[in-house]
Amino acid sequence: xxxxxxxxxxxxxxxxxxxxxxxxxxxxxxxxxxxxxxxxxxxxxxxxxxxxxxxxxxxxxxxxxxxxxxxxxxxxxxxxxxxxxxxxxxxxxxxxxxxxxxxxxxxxxxxxxxxxxxxxxxxxxxxxxxxxxxxxxxxxxxxxxxxxxxxxxxxxxxxxxxxxxxxxxxxxxxxxxxxxxxxxxxxxxxxxxxxxxxxxxxxxxxxxxxxxxxxxxxxxxxxxxxxxxxxxxxxxxxxxxxxxxxxxxxxxxxxxxxxxxxxxxxxxxxxxxxxxxxxxxxxxxxxxxxxxxxxxxxxxxxxxxxxxxxxxxxxxxxxxxxxxxxxxxxxxxxxxxxxxxxxxxxxxxxxxxxxxxxxxxxxxxxxxxxxxxxxxxxxxxxxxxxxxxxxxxxxxxxxxxxxxxxxxxxxxxxxxxxxxxxxxxxxxxxxxxxxxxxxxxxxxxxxxxxxxxxxxxxxxxxxxxxxxxxxxxxxxxxxxxxxxxxxxxxxxxxxxxxxxxxxxxxxxxxxxxxxxxxxxxxxxxxxxxxxxxxxxxxxxxxxxxxxxxxxxxxxxxxxxxxxxxxxxxxxxxxxxxxxxxxxxxxxxxxxxxxxxxxxxxxxxxxxxxxxxxxxxxxxxxxxxxxxxxxxxxxxxxxxxxxxxxxxxxxxxxxxxxxxxxxxxxxxxxxxxxxxxxxxxxxxxxxxxxxxxxxxxxxxxxxxxxxxxxxxxxxxxxxxxxxxxxxxxxxxxxxxxxxxxxxxxxxxxxxxxxxxxxxxxxxxxxxxxxxxxxxxxxxxxxxxxxxxxxxxxxxxxxxxxxxxxxxxxxxxxxxxxxxxxxxxxxxxxxxxxxxxxxxxxxxxxxxxxxxxxxxxxxxxxxxxxxxxxxxxxxxxxxxxxxxxxxxxxxxxxxxxxxxxxxxxxxxxxxxxxxxxxxxxxxxxxxxxxxxxx
Numbered sequence: 001x002x003x004x005x006x007x008x009x010x011x012x013x014x015x016x017x018x019x020x021x022x023x024x025x026x027x028x029x030x031x032x033x034x035x036x037x038x039x040x041x042x043x044x045x046x047x048x049x050x051x052x053x054x055x056x057x058x059x060x061x062x063x064x065x066x067x068x069x070x071x072x073x074x075x076x077x078x079x080x081x082x083x084x085x086x087x088x089x090x091x092x093x094x095x096x097x098x099x100x101x102x103x104x105x106x107x108x109x110x111x112x113x114x115x116x117x118x119x120x121x122x123x124x125x126x127x128x129x130x131x132x133x134x135x136x137x138x139x140x141x142x143x144x145x146x147x148x149x150x151x152x153x154x155x156x157x158x159x160x161x162x163x164x165x166x167x168x169x170x171x172x173x174x175x176x177x178x179x180x181x182x183x184x185x186x187x188x189x190x191x192x193x194x195x196x197x198x199x200x201x202x203x204x205x206x207x208x209x210x211x212x213x214x215x216x217x218x219x220x221x222x223x224x225x226x227x228x229x230x231x232x233x234x235x236x237x238x239x240x241x242x243x244x245x246x247x248x249x250x251x252x253x254x255x256x257x258x259x260x261x262x263x264x265x266x267x268x269x270x271x272x273x274x275x276x277x278x279x280x281x282x283x284x285x286x287x288x289x290x291x292x293x294x295x296x297x298x299x300x301x302x303x304x305x306x307x308x309x310x311x312x313x314x315x316x317x318x319x320x321x322x323x324x325x326x327x328x329x330x331x332x333x334x335x336x337x338x339x340x341x342x343x344x345x346x347x348x349x350x351x352x353x354x355x356x357x358x359x360x361x362x363x364x365x366x367x368x369x370x371x372x373x374x375x376x377x378x379x380x381x382x383x384x385x386x387x388x389x390x391x392x393x394x395x396x397x398x399x400x401x402x403x404x405x406x407x408x409x410x411x412x413x414x415x416x417x418x419x420x421x422x423x424x425x426x427x428x429x430x431x432x433x434x435x436x437x438x439x440x441x442x443x444x445x446x447x448x449x450x451x452x453x454x455x456x457x458x459x460x461x462x463x464x465x466x467x468x469x470x471x472x473x474x475x476x477x478x479x480x481x482x483x484x485x486x487x488x489x490x491x492x493x494x495x496x497x498x499x500x501x502x503x504x505x506x507x508x509x510x511x512x513x514x515x516x517x518x519x520x521x522x523x524x525x526x527x528x529x530x531x532x533x534x535x536x537x538x539x540x541x542x543x544x545x546x547x548x549x550x551x552x553x554x555x556x557x558x559x560x561x562x563x564x565x566x567x568x569x570x571x572x573x574x575x576x577x578x579x580x581x582x583x584x585x586x587x588x589x590x591x592x593x594x595x596x597x598x599x600x601x602x603x604x605x606x607x608x609x610x611x612x613x614x615x616x617x618x619x620x621x622x623x624x625x626x627x628x629x630x631x632x633x634x635x636x637x638x639x640x641x642x643x644x645x646x647x648x649x650x651x652x653x654x655x656x657x658x659x660x661x662x663x664x665x666x667x668x669x670x671x672x673x674x675x676x677x678x679x680x681x682x683x684x685x686x687x688x689x690x691x692x693x694x695x696x697x698x699x700x701x702x703x704x705x706x707x708x709x710x711x712x713x714x715x716x717x718x719x720x721x722x723x724x725x726x727x728x729x730x731x732x733x734x735x736x737x738x739x740x741x742x743x744x745x746x747x748x749x750x751x752x753x754x755x756x757x758x759x760x761x762x763x764x765x766x767x768x769x770x771x772x773x774x775x776x777x778x779x780x781x782x783x784x785x786x787x788x789x790x791x792x793x794x795x796x797x798x799x800x801x802x803x804x805x806x807x808x809x810x811x812x813x814x815x816x817x818x819x820x821x822x823x824x825x826x827x828x829x830x831x832x833x834x835x836x837x838x839x840x841x842x843x844x845x846x847x848x849x850x851x852x853x854x855x856x857x858x859x860x861x862x863x864x865x866x867x868x869x870x871x872x873x874x875x876x877x878x879x880x881x882x883x884x885x886x887x888x889x890x891x892x893x894x895x896x897x898x899x900x901x902x903x904x905x906x907x908x909x910x911x912x913x914x915x916x917x918x919x920x921x922x923x924x925x926x927x928x929x930x931x932x
Contacts, residue, residue, distance in 0.1 A: 052086060056083055267283065268363070272360070274360055278296060278297040280294070286342070286344065287304070287342070306333035316328060323357070329346070330346050346364065346366045349364060350362050392488045393409070396485075397484070399424070402425055412459075414459045415428075415430055425486075432458055433455040445484065465490055465491070467489065470487045470488070471484055505517060510560055510582070511582050515581060516581065520641075523579075523644075524641065537595070538591075538592040538601055538631065538634075539633075539645065540601075541589055542590065544627050558621065563585075563586065570608070573608050577590045578593040589648070609629065628656040628662065629662075630647075632648040632651060684739060685739065692718060697751075697918060698916070698918075699766075700767075702908055703905075707764070708926060710768070712910060713747050713751035751770050755793075756793050763928065764927055765799060766799070767798075767801050777819055782819055783822045783826070787826060797826050798828075801831055803833040805834050817847055820849050832854065833854045835855055851885065852887070852888050853880045855889045860911070886907040887906050892914065897911075
């Protein structure tokens with residue numbers, strides 16, 4: 001501040017001479033430039049120049065008369081800069097507006113006088129570079145620009161001279177300013193030194209006067225001092241010795257303090273809030289940063305703070321700065337130089353405040369508390385684990401007094417923790433069994449430091465429960481026992497779970513019968529007894545018929561209840577059985593140890609089949625469930641257990657293949673049949689993959705027109721080795737092994753494509769019928785599959801007819817109705833095949849949207865004999881026509897059958913009388929023959 005004021009004073013003191021010089025040069029320039037054509041401009045310019053000079057003189061006089069405090073105000077400097085800028089512009093106007101363009105001599109005089117004024121003013125204003133620039137730049141830059149861009153070659157030369165003058169003056173002004181800066185510094189230093197010397201001289205004179213008074217007093221007291229000199233010298237020596245000792249102690253104390261600060265990692269900091277400068281120690285140890293990189297608190301340390309802790313730190317700092325807290329204390333995280341976060345505890349206090357109470361300086365300490373924070377977190381987690389542990393935890397002192405317990409202690413024992421604290425664990429009412437084992441426990445803890453074992457303790461309500469107790473000794477640094485920690489768990493649930501697991505390991509949870517594991521164990525034991533005593537074994541494998549259909553139709557709950565009741569029937573019907581087991585969902589096994597004979601087994605199987613077949617009611621549903629049973633014997637049919645089980649399963653599969661509701665004994669021929677069936681299954685899978693299947697077509701005759709108007713697509717299998725395989729041998733097998741879906745899709749796609757092909761060949765358009773399987777309906781993709789095939793082949797929907805066997809209507813009627821309705825919406829024709837052989841035709845026919853009914857060929861064969869078959873056929877035709885349905889008769893082989901059907905107005909017929917199933921070329925030939 002004093003430097004700026006001194007510069008302003010020098011500017012005002014040195015500006016008077018350049019101002020007068022500028023006035024003198026201006027008058028000379030006006031005299032040189034005076035001419036009649038420019039007298040007006042020159043007069044205005046002279047008046048303006050005189051006004052500027054007068055203002056500057058008045059300004060200097062006002063500054064000189066102002067007191068030093070007013071001279072320090074910035075307004076004087078701004079007024080000077082404004083005046084110098086206006087003065088420079090005035091001289092620039094003289095060089096631009098008043099300069100003659102055709103008189104070189106006048107130009108030289110005028111430019112010389114202006115340059116001299118500029119030079120004198122620039123040197124005087126070089127005390128302050130802003131003052132120099134505020135005068136020089138407005139004075140030279142407009143004129144230089146005008147000379148460069150507004151004149152001829154001669155004026156550009158003057159412009160270059162002005163530019164050189166500007167650069168030279170800038171260098172000179174910079175050098176003068178630097179010298180003046182150095183001079184002012186030395187001046188102020190010398191002035192301060194002089195003031196200091198004056199103060200020292202004043203102090204010296206004061207001391208001299210005091211010394212004179214003291215000499216006078218010493219003279220008066222000289223005698224006294226001489227008398228006390230010996231004592232004083234001794235006391236001085238003693239005091240000197242004491243001071244030496246105190247200094248040595250102080251040095252040692254300072255050294256110990258430095259060592260303590262270094263050892264404690266406690267950092268000291270001193271923060272200047274005005275300049276944001278901070279001085280600190282241990283910055284490397286705390287933050288991992290070099291001290292030279294951390295000079296400011298806000299700009300250097302603040303960016304390292306954790307974002308979550310910054311609001312807390314700001315709040316604590318503001319509260320202290322406002323005087324609301326005695327000390328500044330906060331904990332926060334800061335980024336270490338290695339990249340990890342460290343916890344810092346910051347303590348500080350404001351030690352210097354300004355006049356308005358504003359804090360100017362703070363000092364304090366900081367230390368790394370990461371380890372204590374980690375320990376605190378570990379203690380918190382330990383406390384949470386202690387309280388949240390599912391096991392009971394107790395802490396005892398060396399005398400077995402209860403110091404602490406968690407909540408699980410109360411949950412297990414039923415006692416409140418507050419009532420148990422401070423009591424000896426042996427005297428606790430919940431430690432009855434532990435009291436009995438106390439000597440053994442105490443000895444184990446003394447010798448080994450731990451003990452664990454199972455006890456039977458009592459809860460508060462008197463209930464006994466098994467308890468697993470584990471005790472561990474905690475020793476202090478001296479190796480003495482400080483605490484005993486105990487963990488105990490209630491084993492009641494574990495015991496129940498173990499019992500439950502043992503039960504589930506050997507028994508079926510749903511029925512209570514032996515499971516597969518226990519059954520195999522019993523079977524091995526029986527086999528061992530048989531080998532030792534020459535006894536015999538019989539195994540009955542039982543499978544419920546159509547159980548999957550019941551499960552899908554009525555739901556799992558009803559199916560489970562049915563299994564439970566069937567299991568009770570098995571137990572009640574077979575009191576002589578050694579083991580009855582449930583092997584899987586609807587499969588059971590019965591083991592007879594030492595059976596009597598085949599006849600006795602036959603009687604048992606017959607009795608069991610009859611009892612299982614009795615009606616049973618489950619949740620309002622009256623059900624009749626039969627069973628397929630396979631029987632194998634050891635040693636008659638098998639020698640080892642695996643063979644016995646396999647043979648019983650083969651016999652059961654054969655019984656199911658025969659229609660169920662029967663039992664079969666295992667024979668060698670049965671195994672051969674099973675192997676043959678397995679081979680046929682593998683060959684059928686290969687046939688589907690290698691496209692060995694073909695589609696034949698059996699035409700249908702329209703009795704009204706006498707023409708072929710439809711054909712039924714039938715799949716045939718030409719085996720490369722076996723030849724033509726009958727459909728009855730592989731269609732049922734395909735349904736069992738899940739191949740009926742791919743086969744049905746193949747026939748549907750091939751039939752639709754062939755119908756379009758016949759139309760492309762110019763043959764009469766006929767309807768193709770494709771048989772549906774219930775498996776295709778269950779998959780839920782039939783509608784989308786039909787739509788996709790029709791779009792791919794291009795066949796119109798009304799030329800496709802889908803047939804479903806009547807017996808399949810029992811399976812998911814609601815689903816069939818919904819699916820058929822969607823197919824009807826597509827435009828596809830629908831038919832019921834083998835009509836009259838099922839039980840639900842009349843009840844569901846009005847609900848299922850169909851177009852055709854096909855009379856089963858069993859009724860057609862008996863038409864020639866008259867009687868019941870003719871009456872049934874006549875009734876079916878009349879009923880179908882009454883429901884606006886068309887009737888198709890299949891199996892027509894004789895002219896008499898055809899005549900009867902024509903008489904009863906049957907719509908269509910098919911059978912060997914019309915044509916046997918033929919390949920696509922054969923049917924095309926029949927259609928061509930009709931055209932001719």
